[in-house]
Amino acid sequence: MAESREWLVQWLRDAHAMExxxxxxxxxxxxxIESYPELSERIRSHLEETKEQARRLKSCLDGLDEGSSMLKDAGGKLTATA
Incomplete structure (x- = not known):
């Protein structure tokens, strides 16, 4: 059972880092892309969905008394910036 929990926590951390x-x-x-208003609006909408998903994943981790992986989150953001 402990192994299943570890897998779940790892998956939630990975998913949070991806979000x-x-x-x-x-x-x-x-x-x-300011000059493309329709595309900007869709991306803005997707961004809000993404923020909500990250919030929900963090809530799941908090509910398990686990935190997100700061290393994975930072690594993902660094990759996205590059």
Whole structure:
């Protein structure tokens, strides 16, 4: 049973890091496509969905008395920025 919990926590941390990475990428895109209002609106909408998903994943981790992986989150954001 402990192994299943470890797998779940690891998966939640990975998913949270991916959402953080997506948030960084989408924010960067928004700043570069101001002249495309329809695309900007869709990306803005997707960004809000992504933030909500990250919040939900963090809530799941908190509910398990686990935190997100700061290393994975930072690594994902760094990759997205590059």
């Amino acid at each position: 953080e990475q997506a948030e960084t990428m989408l924010s960067g895109q928004l700043s570069r």
